[in-house]
Amino acid sequence: MSATPKPLTARERAxxxxxxxxxxxxxxxxAEHGPDGLSLRGVARDIGLVSASALYRYFPGRDALLTALITDSYDSLGDAADAAVAAAAGRDPGERWLALCHAVRDWAVARPHEYxxxxxxxxxxxAAPADTTGPGTRLPFLIGGLFAEAAAAGGWRPGPAPAAPEDARQALQPLLARLPWEAPADLVVAGLSAWTYLCGAVSFEVFGHRSAIVTEPRAYFDHEIRRIGTLLGILPAPAA
Incomplete structure (x- = not known):
């Protein structure tokens, strides 16, 4: 039986x-000025402080505050993706890939400045410190896990594609060494490509790159991730 957590003191709550x-x-x-405009002085003014000196007990500088915001954003996005995959438990990995993608898009559209x-x-x-690596890899590792699960169940059916050459395999070694599972390089490339294509599609929408040419972004996005999922082998090809 776990011990009952010690209640927070008034100072800790404050x-x-x-x-x-x-x-x-x-x-x-x-949201108003972008990351370049972030300053402790401006934050202090926004919350009604005369000077920024009180903030330095919490964040020693702008970069520390920026790191906290980045970590929070990665974790918030990871939580949304995790929740979507968990809500689709019992479905095959391809259906959970679709649920994950829509959760990522919904989060990004609702929080464009954090995205x-x-x-x-x-x-x-x-320069982002190592503290951001764990939160930052939650999404790609979650995607990679779905591809690995599909492969283990015999449901990964990639289309014709060149095998990863030796130099590409060597380039993947830092990632392969960190994976919590063993996977062939071609499967890792598929998962990495899925993450890249997903964030590319979301970025194009969030940053307005195709606002003049796509009038129903959610419907188009749904088709896009199904197409990507089929090409990368986590979704079955449509019947002829």
Whole structure:
């Protein structure tokens, strides 16, 4: 039996609430000015502080605050994807791939500035620390797990494609070493391509690159991810 968690002190609760206020103000700054315009001074002003000095006890600088926002966004997106896959439990991996894709799109459309923070242009002068790697790999590992599950069940049926050459396999070694399962390089390439194509499709919509040529974005997206899933072998090809 697990021990009962120790109740938070008033100071601990206040710190949690103030940290939340800081992050909410920072997200408003992101929406209005983008990552380049994020500053502790602006956040302090937004939450009614005379100076930013009080914030340094919570975040030692802009980069620390930016890292917290990035981590939160990755985790929020990962939670949405996880929930969609869990809600489709019992269905085959291809159907869960579709559920995951729609959850990613819905999250990004509802939170475009947070999506831009993690999948948009790099923030000048900012280098993401290793702390963001775990949250940042949740989505691709979840996708890869679906492809691995499909392959294990005999349901991965990729179309004609060149096998990964040796130099490509060597390029994948850092990823292969981190996978929680063993998988052939071609399967890993398929999962990595699925993540790339999914985020590419979402990015084109969120950043308005095809707003003038796609009038029903959700319907088109649904067709697009089905097509991608079929080409990469996690969905069966339609009957002739």
């Amino acid at each position: 710190r949690i609430e103030f940290t939340r206020d800081i992050k909410e103000a920072a997200r408003r700054q992101l 831009a923070l993690i999948y948009g242009s790099p923030v000048p002068g900012y």
